[in-house]
Amino acid sequence: MTDVLDAPTSPLGKPIKRTEDPRFITGEGRYLDDIKLQSMAHMAILRSPYAHANIRSVDVSAARTMPGVLAVFVGADIPYNPLPMAWPAGGSAGIQNNVNTPRILATDSVKWTGEGVAAVVAETEAQAYDALEAIAVDWEPLPAVVDAEKAIAPGATQLHENAPNNVVFEWNVGDKAGTDAAIDGAEVVVRQRIVNQRLIPNPMETRGDIGWYNPGTDEYTIWMSSQTPHIQRLLVGIFTMGIPEHKLRCISPDVGGAFGTKIFCYADMALTLFASKELGGRPVKWVEGRRENYQSTIHxxxxxxxxxxxxxxxxxxxxxxxxxxxxxxxxxxxxxxxxxxxxxxxxxxxxxxxxxxxxxxxxxxxxxxxxxxxxxxxxxxxxxxxxxxxxxxxxxxxxxxxxxxxxxxxxxxxxxxxxxxxxxxxxxxxxxxxxxxxxxxxxxxxxxxxxxxxxxxxxxxxxxxxxxxxxxxxxxxxxxxxxxSKWIGAVGEGWGAAMWESSNIKVHLTGKVVITMGTQPQGQGHETTYAQVIADQLGIPMDDVIVQHSDTQGTPFGYGSYGSRTSSVGMTAAIKAAEKIKAKAARYAAHMLEANVEDIEIVGAEYRVKGSPDKKKTFQEIAFALDLAFDAPEGMEPYLDETAYYDTPxxxxxxxxxxxxxxxxxxxxxxxxxxxxxxxxxxxxxxxxxxxxxxxxxxxxxxxxxxxxxxxxxxxxxxxxxxxxxxxxxxxxxxxxxxxxxxxxxxxxxxxxxxxxxxxxxxxxxxxxxxxxxxxxxxxxxxxxxxxxxxxxxxxxxxxxxxxxx
Amino acid sequence: MGEHISLTVNGAVRELDVEPRRLLVQAIREDLDLTGTHVGCDTSQCGACTVHVDGKAIKSCTMLAVQADGADVKTIEGMANGDALHPLQTAFWEKHGLQCGFCTPGMIMAAADLLANDADPSDEAIRHAIEGNICRCTGYQNIVIAVRAAAAAMRDGAGAPAGA
Incomplete structure (x- = not known):
């Protein structure tokens, strides 16, 4: 086994200034709304003014004639599924989830103020918003309920036919009999009703999307302010729109805070992609206003x-x-x-x-x-x-x-x-x-x-x-x-999906390193911390490492950043990729130095023959030689390029x-x-x-x-x-x-x-x-x-x- | 279309035709492509759009572009002098005064207005001066430390780049 000794100096554990900051302090960050594409059109969404109402009809004829308007859509125009629900309550036998998720635009009824009803696409954002005012909806208002206790009380207004008494699920966990006995027999019991009030998360950047359909290739691309570009290929692509993963590219540019709100699949994502296709491939941008954010992004x-x-x-x-x-x-x-x-x-x-x-x-x-x-x-x-x-x-x-x-x-x-x-x-x-x-x-x-x-x-x-x-x-x-994955992905408990992470490391001819991963930063400084970890692993300066992320084209699949998981799951995948890089570099060093791989010890970026301190190759020399591959031994692939997947125990x-x-x-x-x-x-x-x-x-x-x-x-x-x-x-x-x-x-x-x-x-x-x-x-x-x-x-x-x- | 205006932005004279309803922030972002100035709300609460107009920090979502006719506007893109960062930019970087970076340009512009009027502000004065700028990432702690550090650097002669 190759020995790996500590690098003489390492950035790991040090309070290093962030490598992403120069662009943010100079105004050169690139958030969703900073992106302008050729021939891009703008979308605005008409949202329900009622918390609970039936939609008798929507008249968009006047809006269609407004200046700059390119298209107006209502729910019936959209051929896609309702949004997916990926994590039912489960874990015990017999738990039923009465699932109702949003449609891309509401068709028959709305269930909260802010649910989308119609959308206008126009040459400019102002024209799109002007045209919203020309849409006439014939509403049938219904009684509303906003408090959970009132919603399950007898006689409450009912939201969904498949959810009697407005119950989504009834779930339990723990030992009921044992706990009942412990409480019944206790010397002291304290009881209290407590309310954990509803919060509006408020990342400073609201959400937004730019959808683009390429008619030449029949492929879709979406730029979105999201924590989860990879899984949106599933959630928006295959589950909502029926577009398979290989036909949808998802890109998160710089994300201005998220705090969980940008994990999820939202109707506007599919809507911009749909609109772009309807417009024959013009990119369509939608950027959420703050008041809109308060109604249409999760609480x-x-x-x-x-x-x-x-x-x-x-x-x-x-x-x-x-x-x-x-x-x-x-x-x-x-x-x-x-x-x-x-x-x-x-x-x-x-x-x-x-x-x-x-x-x-x-x-x-x-x-x-x-x-x-x-x-x-x-x-x-x-x-x-x-x-x-x-x-x-x-x-x-x-x-x-x-x-x-x-x-x-x-x-x-x-x-x-x-x-x-x-x-x-x-x-x-x-x-x-x-x-x-x-x-x-x-x-x-x-x-x-x-x-x-x-x-x-x-x-x-x-x-x-x-x-x-x-x-x-x-x-x-x-x-x-x-x-x-075996916990969170177990049937009836979690996502119904895995939760592993991945990372790829490529070492270029000059010894410069590009690391990509499936996680996605929203302000946490991953470009810095991944570089610290990998520079430490490979014994090279941080300046020789660049961290690229958040584009499904060019990064390995990952479930994204949330649940404080990036350092423990994502960076372990990166370490495993670095270990593969080092193992291959050691094999090649042994070949170059005419030694057995078991006799190679790695000290920082040096691959040395044990007991012969003069016989050594640097990481950069190995990368150069393996890239040129003139002298690769039989059976060894050229180039240092390794991907690792990691599922935490x-x-x-x-x-x-x-x-x-x-x-x-x-x-x-x-x-x-x-x-x-x-x-x-x-x-x-x-x-x-x-x-x-x-x-x-x-x-x-x-x-x-x-x-x-x-x-x-x-x-x-x-x-x-x-x-x-x-x-x-x-x-x-x-x-x-x-x-x-x-x-x-x-x-x-x-x-x-x-x-x-x-x-x-x-x-x-x-x-x-x-x-x-x-x-x-x-x-x-x-x-x-x-x-x-x-x-x-x-x-x-x-x-x-x-x-x-x- | 619309009104013709002429304004100086980051030292250069810019001529624009704008709709009367166009906000200054829209003119800066959409017409001048200076996207470092951000929009974080629609009620003039968040301060992400803070720029300097005639030397004073203002929220550019609260001003019409036509009102800026003839004005001298500075945005975050005008704070550094070539490769020489403004001391506030340096301090925000060194003191980890930003995370997602979205509020940062407005925060720096608001702090620059403070330091133009108070070379040695107390923490209380700094916290008061950025009252109109919301940051959801940092809890403000390192922003306050950064502004204090920038003030010290500027007093020690690390002057603002020319024109700042």
């Missing part, structure tokens, strides 16, 4: 949960029973049902050793925008449930919140750990377990940093200033690096403790986040600067949910928080400097020992801030309060608690 969260947590009076938690209603919108998005089931209920017990866990989840149709994966996707909701539950239980038995957590942590000697809410019992026989963890050191570090032992004095000091100070803990874990499990400190102004109800301490264990770090940046952004998105954000519908289904003017996003002036620290427990699952960090901040922070606000109000007798904690809500709560008029 996140929206759970109503009834939790019960049981245990002993001295702080042993023995049971957790949860019933959740998941509002999935008017029709299903691509993996909507998978989020509140597999990615939520299966991790409800968090980092605690709770012997009895049982959850029932009901997916519900309402007259709202569809709900799917938003940063964290199920795990923020699970963390919110368990971390609120732990605080409620601690308050009930009068135990310190940190001590209760410490008492119930999964001990470090019990990994790998199979949790009782069903990860280990996934169908297909695959064992999914929590790979590693050591939770107390992270919590202790965070407690020390924030000065937890002085909390009472801090509260008293704040009280003197007219402020209510509160501190909140969130000791989270999350499941990252999704996922083993398990997920990865980051953890940590986040602590928020808030001060509430008693007079105004304004909540100030005054400190935020985060100790995260994401395993080894490829680039600690990028890791910190991911945590910052994730934390602030979670803070946004706790304090400001929330989608608001009127009872008749109008989205009242329908623009950036009405939906409160985090602003710089409302945030403190975040204080980050770490523990490092390398993941045993992959060779880098990484776990993934894209979602950790958002998973942890909402619960930390929520627990802090409720702690601040606890002196007034407040036990729980649903988010977001707007000043109006807090002021009213304080006034009510004091017996005043709220």
């Amino acid at each position: 996140g969260r929206d759970h109503i949960t009834y939790l019960e947590i049981a245990g002993t009076r001295d702080g042993e938690v023995t049971g957790l029973r949860v019933k959740t209603l998941a509002n999935l919108g008017g029709r299903l998005s691509t993996i909507g049902p998978g989020i509140p089931t597999t990615l939520y209920a299966r991790v409800l017990s968090g980092c605690y050793k709770i012997p009895n866990v049982y959850a029932e989840v009901t997916g519900v149709y309402t007259n709202t925008t569809f709900v799917d994966a938003y940063r964290g996707a199920g795990r923020p909701e699970a963390t919110y449930v368990i971390e609120r539950a732990m605080d409620l239980f601690a308050a009930e038995i009068g135990m310190d919140r940190a001590e209760l957590r410490r008492r119930n942590f999964i001990p470090p000697d019990q990994f790998p750990y199979e949790n009782p809410s069903g990860l280990g019992t996934a169908s297909g026989g695959a064992k999914i377990y929590i790979d590693s963890g050591n939770y107390e050191p992270a919590m202790d570090k965070a407690l020390a940093t924030v000065g937890y032992k002085d909390l009472a004095a801090k509260k008293a000091e704040a009280r003197g200033r007219g402020k209510l100070l509160g501190l909140g803990l969130s000791t989270y874990i999350e499941v990252c690096g999704v996922a083993p 398990n997920c990865t499990w980051p953890f940590g403790t986040h602590i928020a400190v808030v001060e509430i102004d008693e007079e105004t109800g304004v909540v100030d986040l005054v400190r935020y301490v985060a100790v995260d264990d994401v395993g080894n770090k490829i680039n600690p600067m990028i890791v910190d940046g991911q945590l910052h952004g994730g934390i602030v998105q979670g803070v946004g949910q706790a304090l400001w954000e929330g989608a608001v519908y009127s009872d008749d289904g109008q989205l009242l928080s329908g623009s950036m003017l009405d939906y409160a996003l985090p602003k710089a002036s409302r945030l403190p400097t975040l204080e980050l620290d770490e523990t490092v427990t390398p993941s045993p699952v992959n060779p880098l020992g990484v776990k993934g960090v894209g979602e950790a901040g958002a998973i942890a922070s909402t619960a930390a801030v929520s627990n802090a606000v409720i702690d601040a109000l606890s002196g007034l007798g407040v036990r729980h309060l649903d988010m977001p904690y707007t000043s109006q809500k807090i002021w009213s709560t304080i006034q009510s608690a004091k017996g005043g008029q709220a």
Whole structure:
């Protein structure tokens, strides 16, 4: 076996400036709307003003005569299937999914405000929007329902014939009998209804597509702001339009943020391709407006949960029973049902050793925008449930919140750990377990940093200033690096597809390296971190490596970037490709040096004969010789070009403790986040600067949910928080400097020992801030309060608690 | 079609015929092909379209192109001087003040306006100055650090490139 020694210098693990940044800081990034193609036409989509209505007729005759209009389409014109739904709720016998997905344009009825009804293609964008106003739809408005509890109540308006009582699915996981017995026999049981409100994800770049049909080759190309160009060949191409993969090329240009929203298959993708074909091959561009984004791109969260947590009076938690209603919108998005089931209920017990866990989840149709994966996707909701539950239980038995957590942590000697809410019992026989963890050191570090032992004095000091100070803990874990195909692809549990990744490495004649992969960045810095990993592997400078991605022509197939999976799954594929490159280079070095391959040792970029330090070839010399191939030995192919595919044996499990400190102004109800301490264990770090940046952004998105954000519908289904003017996003002036620290427990699952960090901040922070606000109000007798904690809500709560008029 | 306007953009005089309803950001992006200025919303909230008009940072979605007739406009493409980056561009790169990059041009233009008026801003002043610019990736932390670093570099003589 060839020995591989450490490279003398390596960029791995260093805070290297990002290689993608020069184009972004100079305005030379190339996002979807920056692309102009020859003869390109523009599309606008007419969207339903009603949340629930039948379409009696659509008259487009006037619109067709408007200046610049090239074509007008209605639902009946589109010959394609409804959009695919790729992740039904499953895993147990007899789970039925009552599936209804959007059509490309609605034909008979609409189920939410914003569902597409007609489309205009014109010479200019302005002409397309002008013509929308000339379309006359004869509507038959119907009663609407926007709340999941009301939607399943008797007498509610019914959205779909195949979904009685508006139920998408009824799903459960865990040991019902055991959990019932544990709760029935417990010394202490705490019950609480909690709401995880609906969020609008808001990547700064909205979505958009340019569809192009080439009549000369009968092939299609789509540029789209997407996290998943490869799987869109399946979702848009074969499943929706009936175009096989080899006839559809998908390209994601620079993507201006995504946070889950750009994983999915949307109707506009097929619509631009259809329109281009109808126009004989003119490219057709559609760019989503922000208000349109609020209605036609997925929302996140929206759970109503009834939790019960049981245990002993001295702080042993023995049971957790949860019933959740998941509002999935008017029709299903691509993996909507998978989020509140597999990615939520299966991790409800968090980092605690709770012997009895049982959850029932009901997916519900309402007259709202569809709900799917938003940063964290199920795990923020699970963390919110368990971390609120732990605080409620601690308050009930009068135990310190940190001590209760410490008492119930999964001990470090019990990994790998199979949790009782069903990860280990996934169908297909695959064992999914929590790979590693050591939770107390992270919590202790965070407690020390924030000065937890002085909390009472801090509260008293704040009280003197007219402020209510509160501190909140969130000791989270999350499941990252999704996922083993045999688990996620098992019939009835996941995508109904695999989740492996791939990478190709080509070494040119000069020794310069091109790496391509199936993952797709949206701001995470993959061009830098892949180069760090591969430069380290091959012992070459980062400048000699270029990273290319996001075009199905020229990159190997991959499932895309989401679920914090790129570093653990995608980069392991890249390492495997590099290992193949090194193995072939070593074989050729042995040939050049007239040695046995077993005697070649690799030191950085040098391939040496053991014991003869002068006998060596550099990586670049080998690449040159193998490219020319004058002297290749019998049976060896020329050129260094290797592809590897990697299916992870398990997920990865980051953890940590986040602590928020808030001060509430008693007079105004304004909540100030005054400190935020985060100790995260994401395993080894490829680039600690990028890791910190991911945590910052994730934390602030979670803070946004706790304090400001929330989608608001009127009872008749109008989205009242329908623009950036009405939906409160985090602003710089409302945030403190975040204080980050770490523990490092390398993941045993992959060779880098990484776990993934894209979602950790958002998973942890909402619960930390929520627990802090409720702690601040606890002196007034407040036990729980649903988010977001707007000043109006807090002021009213304080006034009510004091017996005043709220 | 429409109105004839003449404006100076990044130092060059540009003549355009625009519809009266054309926004300045549309003229910059569509007519002048300067696509570094982005559109992130439709209600003047996000600040991705921030440019300088006559030396002041404005949201170019909030101004009609015809209103910019005769004005001096600077966009992100005009911030560097050849290969010499503006200190803000350097600082955003070095301090990891961007992730997806979509808000970055507007953020840099807003910060440049601040630094033109306050050479040594406090963190509070920086956070207030970028109140009208939304970033969904960074949590603002490294943006604040980058603006502070750029201010220090400019005070130490790493002056803005000519004309900035």
